[in-house]
Amino acid sequence: MSERPAPVLRAEGLVKTHHGEGAPAHAVRGVDLRVARGEFVAVTGPSGAGKSTLLHLLGGLQRPDAGSIWLAGERTDAYSEARWAVERRKRIGIVFQFFNLVSNLSVADNVELPALLAGTPPRKARAGREELLAELGLTGKERSMPGELSGGEQQRVALARALVNHPPLLLADEPAGSLDSRGTREVMRLLSRFHRRGQTIVLVTHDARLASAADRVISFFDGRIADDAELDGTPSPGRGASGVLELRD
Amino acid sequence: MRQSLLALLARGPAHGYELKQDLEQLLGSAYPQPNIGQIYVTLGRLEKSGLIEGEDVEQAGRPNKKVYHLTGTGREALRAWFEETADEPRVRDEFFMKLALAPQTGLADRIALINRQRRQYLNTMRQLSKLAAAEDRDNRVAHLLIEGAMLHLQADLDWLERCQEELEELE
Numbered sequence: 001m002s003e004r005p006a007p008v009l010r011a012e013g014l015v016k017t018h019h020g021e022g023a024p025a026h027a028v029r030g031v032d033l034r035v036a037r038g039e040f041v042a043v044t045g046p047s048g049a050g051k052s053t054l055l056h057l058l059g060g061l062q063r064p065d066a067g068s069i070w071l072a073g074e075r076t077d078a079y080s081e082a083r084w085a086v087e088r089r090k091r092i093g094i095v096f097q098f099f100n101l102v103s104n105l106s107v108a109d110n111v112e113l114p115a116l117l118a119g120t121p122p123r124k125a126r127a128g129r130e131e132l133l134a135e136l137g138l139t140g141k142e143r144s145m146p147g148e149l150s151g152g153e154q155q156r157v158a159l160a161r162a163l164v165n166h167p168p169l170l171l172a173d174e175p176a177g178s179l180d181s182r183g184t185r186e187v188m189r190l191l192s193r194f195h196r197r198g199q200t201i202v203l204v205t206h207d208a209r210l211a212s213a214a215d216r217v218i219s220f221f222d223g224r225i226a227d228d229a230e231l232d233g234t235p236s237p238g239r240g241a242s243g244v245l246e247l248r249d
Numbered sequence: 250m251r252q253s254l255l256a257l258l259a260r261g262p263a264h265g266y267e268l269k270q271d272l273e274q275l276l277g278s279a280y281p282q283p284n285i286g287q288i289y290v291t292l293g294r295l296e297k298s299g300l301i302e303g304e305d306v307e308q309a310g311r312p313n314k315k316v317y318h319l320t321g322t323g324r325e326a327l328r329a330w331f332e333e334t335a336d337e338p339r340v341r342d343e344f345f346m347k348l349a350l351a352p353q354t355g356l357a358d359r360i361a362l363i364n365r366q367r368r369q370y371l372n373t374m375r376q377l378s379k380l381a382a383a384e385d386r387d388n389r390v391a392h393l394l395i396e397g398a399m400l401h402l403q404a405d406l407d408w409l410e411r412c413q414e415e416l417e418e419l420e
Contacts, residue, residue: 044410045410046410046411046414181396185381188378189382192382207403208370208371208374208402208403208406208407209374209378209399209400209403211371211374212371212374212375212377212378213375213378217371219364219367219413221413221414221417222414222417226360226364226413226417227364227367227368229364229367229368229371231368231371231372231375232372232375241373241376241377241380241398243373244373244377244398244401244402245279245280245377245394245395245398246280
C-alpha cells in the first residue's frame, strides 16, 4: 500500500465567529479543505463572505473557535502564537492587499529580514534577495523605501519577502485589491509563474480574472464553501473563449 | 464581419485570403483562424449589395483569384458605420430566465444552476488569460480585445455572485 503524501494544508470543521458590536458575525461556518502539493487554489466570493477570515485562520493569524488545521500532516491545534510566527517565516509565506511592508526599511532589508530571522546566514540572505528581486524586475530598487514605489512594485517586494524562505505554501489575501488593471495582470503573471515551478498557492480574491489563473476555484458564500471546481480539463459546454471573441456577421 | 471586411478594403484591393491574413495580424491569437468560408460568403453578399466589386485575376497554373475593391456606395456605408454607436452587449437573458423560472418547475435547483454557469465562465476566463499570456505583448489591439472580453465575463461573474447572495438570504 503506497501512502498518499500528506496535503500541504488540511482543514476540518473550521468555525470562526467575530464578536464585535451588534450581532455576532459568523465569518466561517464549518469549512473542510485539502490543498495538495503544487496546487493553485483561488477562493472567491463577495466581500463579507468570510474568505479573508478563512485565509487568516489558515495562516494562524487568527485562531478558529472550532475545527483543526494540519500543515503537511501535522496538527496545529496546540501551536502557540510564537510557533505560528515561526511557521509563517518558514512554511507559510503571506502577501496582503496593502503589502504590509516595513515602511522605514529599504526594499532590500524588507526582503532580507525574514531570511535573517529564520537563521539564514547574511551572505545567503543577500544572495536570495538579489535573485528574487531580479526575478521580479526590481533590480535597482534595493535602496528605495517602500513609500517611493508604485503599488505594483510594493506588491512585488511583498511577494519577494513572502517567498525568500522558500515556504511550501503561499497565502495571498486580495493581492491585487489595491492595484490597477495593469498591476493586477502583473500579479497574475507572477503567481502563475511561481505556480508553474511548483509553488503551492491559496489565493483569496473577489477578482474573477485573478482567480482564473488558479487551477481550482472555491466559491465562498456566507462562511461556507458553495462550490469547489477544477478549472481546465473540463472543456466548457459553451464555445468558450472563441465564442466570446468571435466576430459575427 | 461585414464592416470589418469593408474597412480592410478601404486601404486598397485585396482577395479573400489576404483579408483573412489581415484579420489574423490585427487581432492576433485573440481571433485565431478566421473562418475563410465565412469570409468568402460575406464577400459574396457585399458584392451582391454593391458595396464591393470583384475582379477575376488569372494565375498561372492555378484557378483565378478574385480581387475585391470598395465601391463608392461601400465607402459611404463604411462612413455611416463609423458614425453610429454600437449596441450594448447582450444581457444573458437565457440564463436569467432559467434562474427566474426554476423554482416553479421543481426541475432545477437555482444554486446548482448558478454554480454550473460560474464554472463555465471561469473556464472561459481561464482560456482568455492563457490567450493573453501567449499573445505578443506589442499587439495592443489583441490585448484590448481579450481584456474587454475578460471584463465582460467578470461582470457576469459578479452578477452571478449577487444572485447567489440574494438566494442564500432567502433560504
